[in-house]
Amino acid sequence: xxxxxxxxLPVPQERAWEAxxxxxxxxxxxxxxxxxxxxxxxxxNVAMTAAVGPVKARFKGRMELTNIDAPHTYTIVFEGQxxxxxxxxxTATVNLEPGDEADTTKLxxxxxxxxxxxxxxxxxxxxxxxxxKIAGEFFKRFGAQLQGGQESQDAAAVDENGNDGDSGGEGxxxxxxxxxxxxxxx
Numbered sequence: 001x002x003x004x005x006x007x008x009l010p011v012p013q014e015r016a017w018e019a020x021x022x023x024x025x026x027x028x029x030x031x032x033x034x035x036x037x038x039x040x041x042x043x044x045n046v047a048m049t050a051a052v053g054p055v056k057a058r059f060k061g062r063m064e065l066t067n068i069d070a071p072h073t074y075t076i077v078f079e080g081q082x083x084x085x086x087x088x089x090x091t092a093t094v095n096l097e098p099g100d101e102a103d104t105t106k107l108x109x110x111x112x113x114x115x116x117x118x119x120x121x122x123x124x125x126x127x128x129x130x131x132x133k134i135a136g137e138f139f140k141r142f143g144a145q146l147q148g149g150q151e152s153q154d155a156a157a158v159d160e161n162g163n164d165g166d167s168g169g170e171g172x173x174x175x176x177x178x179x180x181x182x183x184x185x186x
Contacts, residue, residue, distance in 0.1 A: 001090075001128055004110040007139050011146045013096050016105040017071030019146055020094065029141040031134050034058070042068065046080070050134065053126040055118050057085030072096055078113075086117020 009016045019025050023036040023044065030036075032049040039045045042065040049058045061080025068074045072095065079089035090113030099106045115127055 001113045001115065001124060001131060002111070003113075003128070003131055003135065004108075005135065006106060006108045007143075008099050008101075009105040009107055009146055010103075010143060011105060012103050013098055013105045014071050015146070016096055016107065019142070020096075021065075025142070025145050029138050029145060031137045031141075042066070046078075050082075050130070052119055052130040053122045055085050055122060057082035059085075059088070061088075067093075082117070082119070084118065086115055086119035088113055088115045088119065090114060 011019070023038070027033050027036050030048060032051075034047040034049065035045070037045045039062060044063050045060070046063055047058065047060050049056070059080040059082040061078060063076050063078040066075045066077055074094055076092045076094065077090075078092070079087070081087050090111060092109055092111035095108045097106050097108075098104075111131075113131070119127060
């Protein structure tokens with residue numbers, strides 16, 4: 001599996017670098033992340049729950065930062081085991097450079113990963129789709145954290161139906177739109 005994307009972050013390059021190296025921020029931003037614990041210099045043990053198609057498992061793994069050129073680039077080397085679900089291993093190169101607008105940063109990453117076990121059996125389209133979805137959610141949360149968590153606070157607020165933002169996710173937002181449309185028709 002290969003995945004390459006570019007995102008514009010709403011902060012200067014130094015701040016983006018600091019956030020990408022802050023395990024408390026990363027834990028909040030990585031979907032399904034249970035823990036990130038230091039395991040030596042520039043190495044971490046990670047535990048997370050992920051679903052890929054019909055396969056859902058708790059993965060435990062290790063990631064190490066190599067080729068570090070602060071605040072410009074590093075390479076993440078990772079491997080994880082999900083029991084009967086299988087394994088994944090690979091690398092991701094992350095590059096930061098000043099954005100087109102003042103006080104923004106352009107983040108580009110390129111990831112290469114191999115999967116085995118049940119994960120490999122379900123097909124590359126499902127694996128690729130799940131990886132893109134997880135990456136998309138990560139950058140949505142990461143952007144919110146960089147902007148002071150305002151979007152996170154909005155999502156956690158109680159809506160007019162008394163539901164909290166954590167119980168509905170994207171469907172919650174759609175529900176609000178439908179509710180608004182229903183009121184306007186009355």
